[in-house]
Amino acid sequence: MTRPPRETGRLTEVLRTCIGCRERADKTTLVRVVAARESDITVVTPDLSRSLPGRGAHLHPTARCLELATRRKAFGRALRVEGPLDLTRLSAMIDEATPAE
Template sequence: MCVGCRERATALELIRVVAGSDAHGPAVVPDPDGTAHGRGAHLHPTIACLDLAVRRRAFPRALRFAGGLDVTTLRTMIDPSTDTTP
């Protein structure tokens, strides 16, 4: 089930994400192989579902993470045109 739009889909249609870290600190990081340790959540690979999940604060709840999680890495993976690195 997608944590953004809450629709059911096959695992092949969704991206698995886990709580991890990136250059900004605690973050939602993609797990395309599905082999990362820890609790995972699934998301359609669209900006619309990502924005819904962020607005609904679905990632900290689904991943059982206390505090905020940065989604920059995930957003860049879904839509490379949003990359803000110089």
């Protein structure tokens, strides 16, 4: 059974799994991240245009999912990279997206 086309023109939702909470969601509600190698450290970079090269992983843009993914060491496994990871760009993007209470 197919769903009626939405405003995107797709017949069905494209689902991805958040590496933090492990819940499946439509990919438009998740942030794609990629690993970018810079000198001796790998930087986890948000891919807002969804077009950067390389292996991607998806994450809800919430502090809770970021914390869960960091605690579970999910970024290294999902992106298939080893060594230290710099999450400052991703953390800053999530902090900006989260409304202040």
